[in-house]
Amino acid sequence: MTSDNDRRRGLLARLRGRPAARSRGRRRLGAAFRLIAALTLAGGAYTVFAPGVQAQENPPLTGAAAEGRALFDVSCVTCHGRNAQGVEGRGPSLIGVGSASVEFQVSSGRMPMARQEAQAMRKPPVFTDEQVRQLGQYIQELGGGPQVPQGNLREGANLSTGGELFRINCSQCHAFGGGGGALSSGKYAPSLAPASDAQIYAAMLSGPQNMPVFGDNQITPEQKADIIAYIQESLKADQDQGGFNLGRYGPSTEGLAIFLVGIVALVFASLWIAGKS
Ligand code: HEC
């Protein structure tokens, strides 16, 4: 046992000793090689990671998004900032609002906002449909967020379900006839009359101003189709069936109108009766 171990140790010593003794130069060469390898690795790692850091700041944009960015840099950057992170006291960050919000705001002419006001107003849009899409694509690629689906947004819609959903979710602000109404602190829910299918869908997805967000968990895409169809086909179709809409303010103006018309009729009736007798 012992002699076996001794013999093995001796063998190992000889094996190790010999090459080490053979060349000190080779060891130096090895050290130099390791140094070069380490430097190369470090350099390589730098070239791999440094552009990576840059790429995160400027992600490659698709063609449409690059067009959108060019428009953004001219018309929106003063209030929403470079890379759309927002500007204190001027405009909110647009990171994560999605193309839905952009398409809603820009296609309804609310953006670009002309001046600071309590609530951006609907105006004739400044941009074409194509430009609106490009702006939306830019914000989408920058930060993601909700998107309006492509195609027919009233596919297989059910008008009566739509009416029910509208009365539960929308009428408290937009009124039963969709004519809109005042909210607190000088804000208002606008009339739904000028809104397109895509704008109604986008408004639900993005919840502009005081409007709540109706995500797909609260109101499914099928239910959104029902609501859109109800607004576009029932509400707008039977608006003003009785002639004048009286501003669509509901019972108080209607009551006032009936009151005035009724009083006048009564006065004439009594004059007529008085004249006869
Ligand atoms: C004069 C300043 C101003 C300019 C210019 C402007 N915005 Fe805005 N933007 C605002 C303000 C303030 C709000 C928030 C008020 C509101 O929603 O009514 C806003 C809100 C938005 C929103 C809604 C954000 C959300 O949370 O959903 C979008 C999207 C938007 N702007 C896009 C744009 C785009 C795109 C442009 C350029 C075409 C633009 N804006 C130009 C001031 C501006």
Ligand code: HEC
């Ligand atoms: C709490 C009140 C409130 C509720 C509830 C509400 N909205 Fe709104 N809605 C608003 C306000 C406020 C605006 C205006 C936002 C702006 O001007 O930036 C608006 C804007 C809109 C617009 C844009 C109209 C235009 O100018 O084109 C549409 C479309 C719309 N809402 C649809 C709906 C639908 C559909 C529902 C129900 C699913 C709903 N809203 C529920 C408050 C509300």
